[in-house]
Amino acid sequence: MxxxxxxxxxxxxxxxxxxxxxxxxxxxxxxxxxxxxxxxxxxxxxxxxxxxxxxxxxxxxxxxxxxxxxxxxxxxxxxxxxxxxxxxxxxxxxxxxxxxxxxxxxxxxxxxxxxxxxxxxxxxxxxxxxxxxxxxxxxxxxxxxxxxxxxxxxxxxxxxxxxxxxxxxxxxxxxxxxxxxxxxxxxxxxxxxxxxxxxxxxxxxxxxxxxxxxxxxxxxxxxxYGIRPDPGMTYETPLTPVLTLRGRLAQVKRIPAGAKVSYGQTWTAERDTTVGLVPLGYGEGIAVSASNRAEVLAAGARVPLVGRVCMDQFVVDLGERSARRGDAVVLFGPGHDGEPTAEDWATASGTIAYEVVTRLGGRIVRTYEGGA
The missing domain is CATH 3.20.20.10 (Alanine racemase)
Structure with a gap:
């Protein structure tokens, strides 16, 4: 499936x-x-x-x-x-x-x-x-x-x-x-x-x-749900973030140096590079304020979100990393595999992690694993 x-x-x-x-x-x-x-x-x-x-x-x-x-x-x-x-x-x-x-x-x-x-x-x-x-x-x-x-x-x-x-x-x-x-x-x-x-x-x-x-x-x-009430809090209780948000690349393509990305053309490629299209946007609760600031895990590394977040999609700069349509992209999760966390996205969006997870919706499919 x-x-x-x-x-x-x-x-x-x-x-x-x-x-x-x-x-x-x-x-x-x-x-x-x-x-x-x-x-x-x-x-x-x-x-x-x-x-x-x-x-x-x-x-x-x-x-x-x-x-x-x-x-x-x-x-x-x-x-x-x-x-x-x-x-x-x-x-x-x-x-x-x-x-x-x-x-x-x-x-x-x-x-x-x-x-x-x-x-x-x-x-x-x-x-x-x-x-x-x-x-x-x-x-x-x-x-x-x-x-x-x-x-x-x-x-x-x-x-x-x-x-x-x-x-x-x-x-x-x-x-x-x-x-x-x-x-x-x-x-x-x-x-x-x-x-x-x-x-x-x-x-x-x-x-x-x-x-x-x-x-x-x-x-x-x-x-x-495994999220610290405040990033500055310290305590000994072990808590693990419960939610991992991920997507699959809808498109991968090369763009030349000087190409501008997304609405308003707020990001310009400094070199020839590969970009990937992630099919989540503010319709799913991805904050526009994360534009040009957040990162995702793709092609085995954390890569930057570039350009403005759109209603249905955003673009990431893959550089010279190899990727194909359909490859997985992790926006955030527990952080165990190097992916960003909801706290990282909160920092990038200028908000709190509560809002990052609570506003998720739109066309996101929830999948539940484990439990009784």
């Missing part, structure tokens, strides 16, 4: 090993594997199944639509979602045994009004990210509303959680401050007569470096 011309190969054995290594970082805490945004570009349903097979306790997604898609795929385990605008279909979520998040008194009221039966709700406190979650007096009001609703049998509060802003900088003073605010919020919830249930604050970097904040559960996202 001919290999796809644009393919993301996902190593489920590496994924399982990453989850095991992350669980060892927080051995007394439950583990939530975050599979939002199509599992960071890896494919939500297959990665959710692999996470369950690897023994993860919870799955986490951002939207109700993602949660319901997991239920429709057959997932029946513990599942939390946390991001919803007014008018979200809480009734469907509650019927599907999805735990939802209330970040304000208005949101809690909307959940209670829509739910066909007593919903299971986790409360989110804003500890300093200033994104979602209840802050200050609004947290106090949310706690009071939740306590009244629970006393009336209208809701079951199952957890309290928040999110670090600077955990990828372990020494940042915001981490201590946020943890202290979180502990105070838990105390306030307990004082109102609500058993806190699951307390969770840690994202991937805090799971790796901040055991004091592991509490009852840790949420592992980008690290589960």
């Amino acid at each position: 001919t290999a796809p011309q644009a393919e993301a190969v996902i190593d489920l054995d590496a994924f399982g090993a990453n989850l095991e290594a992350l669980a060892a970082c927080a051995p007394s805490s439950a583990q939530m594997t975050v599979v939002k945004a199509d599992a960071y570009g890896h494919g939500m349903v297959p990665m959710a199944r692999a996470a369950r097979a690897a023994g993860t306790d919870w799955l986490g997604v951002a939207t109700l639509a993602e949660a319901l898609a997991l239920r429709e795929s057959g997932d029946t385990g513990d599942l939390l979602c946390w991001l919803a605008a007014p008018g979200a279909d809480y009734a469907a979520a509650v019927e599907a045994d999805v735990e939802v998040t209330a970040s304000s008194t208005d949101q809690l009221a909307e959940i209670l009004a829509a739910a066909p039966r007593r919903p299971r709700v986790q409360l989110k406190v804003d500890t300093g990210l200033s994104r979602n979650g209840a802050l200050g007096r609004e947290w106090t009001a949310l706690v009071a509303a939740a306590a009244a609703a629970q006393a009336a049998g209208r809701v079951e509060v199952t957890g309290i959680w928040s999110h670090f802003a600077c955990a990828d900088e372990p020494a940042h003073p915001a981490n201590d401050a946020q943890e202290a605010v979180f502990v105070a919020a838990v105390d306030e919830l307990t004082a109102a007569g609500i058993e806190p249930g699951l307390r969770h604050l840690c994202n991937s970097p805090a799971t790796l470096t901040r055991p004091s904040a592991h509490f009852d559960m840790v949420r592992v996202g980008i690290a589960a």
Whole structure:
């Protein structure tokens, strides 16, 4: 069978090993594997199944639509979602045994009004990210509303959680401050007569470096896929990038010195050279900002991307290396064979590795290898 011309190969054995290594970082805490945004570009349903097979306790997604898609795929385990605008279909979520998040008194009221039966709700406190979650007096009001609703049998509060802003900088003073605010919020919830249930604050970097904040559960996202939360972070936990992005050369040809390449003619050949056409472009999520900056592994070596990235394709300079139409090109992977990594592409694109993998789509075929 001919290999796809644009393919993301996902190593489920590496994924399982990453989850095991992350669980060892927080051995007394439950583990939530975050599979939002199509599992960071890896494919939500297959990665959710692999996470369950690897023994993860919870799955986490951002939207109700993602949660319901997991239920429709057959997932029946513990599942939390946390991001919803007014008018979200809480009734469907509650019927599907999805735990939802209330970040304000208005949101809690909307959940209670829509739910066909007593919903299971986790409360989110804003500890300093200033994104979602209840802050200050609004947290106090949310706690009071939740306590009244629970006393009336209208809701079951199952957890309290928040999110670090600077955990990828372990020494940042915001981490201590946020943890202290979180502990105070838990105390306030307990004082109102609500058993806190699951307390969770840690994202991937805090799971790796901040055991004091592991509490009852840790949420592992980008690290589960083998990508460092920040290129500057150091830790001993072994993690392997799960996704290899590759294509096949659609054309190979010689061009003369002085020939200009791609839209805008932003690159000029300084010598006679061989160029190869790679059939992936910004339609697949390849950043235009990587133009003239990124590298790929082709013809046994790392070679430069030259000219502007187009919607469907980009060009690489093969020099005098021998290559033919159909030969494999690796854009990024674990780096074990000399290929660039997602971090390398992030540097070339002026972004973060999260975005490099999450934006992948278009005509890329996902292939899954290994796993249970």
